[in-house]
Amino acid sequence: MKRILAVVTACLLLASCSDAEAPAEPPAIPVRTVTIASRPIPNVVELPGRVEPVREAEVRARVTGIVQARLYKEGTDVRAGQPLFRIDPRELRANYAQTEAALQRARATASNARAVVARFRPLVAENAISGQEYDAAVAASREAEANVAQIRAQLEAASLQLGYTTVRAPISGRAGRALVTEGALVSQPEGTLLTKIEQISPVYVNFAQAASEVLALRRSVAAGEIELDENDRVEVRLTFSDGTEYPIPGYVDFYALSVDEETGTVELRAEFPNPMGLLLPGEFVRARIFAGEVQEGISVPQRAVNLTEQGGSVFVVDAEGRAATRSVALGAMVDGFWIVKSGLKVGDVVIVSNLQKVRPGVPVQPLSAQTARKTAVRKKSAPVSQER
Template sequence: MSLAACGKKAEQAPPPPPEVGVITLATQPVANVIELPGRVQAVRTAEVRARVDGIVERRLYEEGTDVRAGQALFRIDPRENQAAYDAAKGALARAQAAATNAAQVVRRYSTLVGEQAISGQEYDAAVAQQRQGQADAASARAQLDRARLDLTYTIVTSPIAGRAGRAQVTEGALVSASQATLMTTVEQLNPVYVNFSQSRGDLLKLRRDLASGAVRAPQLDRVRVTLELEDGTRYPQAGHLDFLDMSVDENTGTVSIRSEFPNPQRVLLPGQFVRARIEGGVTTQGLQVPQRAVQIGPQGASVMVVGKNNVAAARPVRLGELQGGNWVIRSGLAPGDRVIVNGLQKVRPGAPVRIAPPGRQAPQGSAAGARPAAPAAAR
């Protein structure tokens, strides 16, 4: 009798399957947001270089300040260029005097040749001398213009309006036109560009989705872009796409994309790393799951779904962006799948589960468009 009692105690009933809360996925319009890393670039960058040889006399701007287009930045010793200008001016005066004298000779000879007082050969020589004088005067005038231009180059000006950087030369430095000595750099920082790249495969998929109507997107210049800075804060002003390259980088297999952002406070600086969120339209048949339903590990992201006979199974998924409290699902799930959102800590893949009645399933944080699943008895 005692052995029979012990046998009955050993044959205890197995524990019931854990109770879980699930949602049944349904398609819905989802914002098609693409997240890409990028770097800031100035809209315009001008390298200010020497255009004449000489010694730098003075820096005429304050480093790191805004300058106007045409504002003087450096002064190069002008004495040598001034002497060359004066010499060219004198050479022009001599050439003009010679041309005037030759013209007067031609006028006198034109009367004498009609009276046969001089030979035709002498007259032709006088005409040739006049033309030679006119050519010499034109050449001297061009030399004077060149000397005047070189003299103006002794005052180095900014070609664009923007922020002038650190001076690359100091007073007393010898600069060279032949070596194009870099003197400083001016960058236009409002607005700025942000450059990033997208893989060719993702771009092809997006184009297929646009052609099929699975994604509705605005025109290129109306695609809104927002930025996240290195410290995780959101840049307050939105930008827009303004360039999409038509060639693929052979080394990386990516396509270059560029956006433009207003930058009145100079928060964005050239070379700065940012993360861009491109709002590329709406996916008409999108899927979302609550953030708490997704498990992310070394092998990637996965969710637990309830399959046939209420058996739990792990399903790997490819995540999109996080919108509110929901992950956008790029692949791995389909409409009608039952995703476990509550009670995950008790669930093991391949083990049966018991679906909680709709009244006991916590609806907060559930994906928009999804609905709590009915228990097995009601399905």
């Protein structure tokens, strides 16, 4: 009996010690939250794009000769018709003079032939000469006039060739570096490339969208899930490779009606003003295409999302008042909000503060005192949720 009492007493002591050492539940962490609600949000499609000039002209030699001088500064803006190069004109000038002399001779011959016809006309009426002689004089006059016209055309061609010795800009734009130097022989048959001129204000940005995405967009528009701009304009915004955003939006001005067989994509093009020359031809940029609005869209503040290599995640408040991790599929970021494609539903409570302290399963205490102020701030930036 004494042994049994000793065992019972020991068990009671161990139980009391175990109860005393059990850790207490940590206090709830105060957090701010947003309650997810659906709102119309932009339908944003992100695509890589490449900048191209709206017009590009290759300046080539139209006569054969030796380059005497470059008449422009490389990398500067030039106007249409501005001289760019001078090719040695002496040979063509001599050819022009030779053709001009031949024209003078042909005109003299034609003038004499006309005089003969004028003298023969009254004589043939008086039968002083035969009609055959008169007809021959008329034919000779017409031949002389045709010869004048032919040589006049040759003189005009020689004048054009002489004018081509001064190479002028075909369009206004920014001239590139010279591809030939003084003393270089350029060829008209080969069309020697001298330089290039690009118009970079405005500029085009070309990008391609997967045909499947185009089909999905058309279906969403047809179903009324996405509403396009009333003016049928699709706005595009650009982001440079360093993450900065180009300040001036552009608009899609070309949409291919066929699918590329090799890539399975549809070609798009947008036009952007470029008054400061920040967009350079050949530059790769990131384009965000605002193709209407999603009527029942969901988004969360940027600060609520934790980005990892696997994607994005947020902390939500579960039914027991504890933090739980929720994986989300993210779209584009618009005005400080991540567009959520999947992973959240209307009514979910997302934690947006004290994230460095929050862990899965930890009790949290949403703050309600900030509701009015945070709601007002969200309304100013087109919110999609209410914070509390």
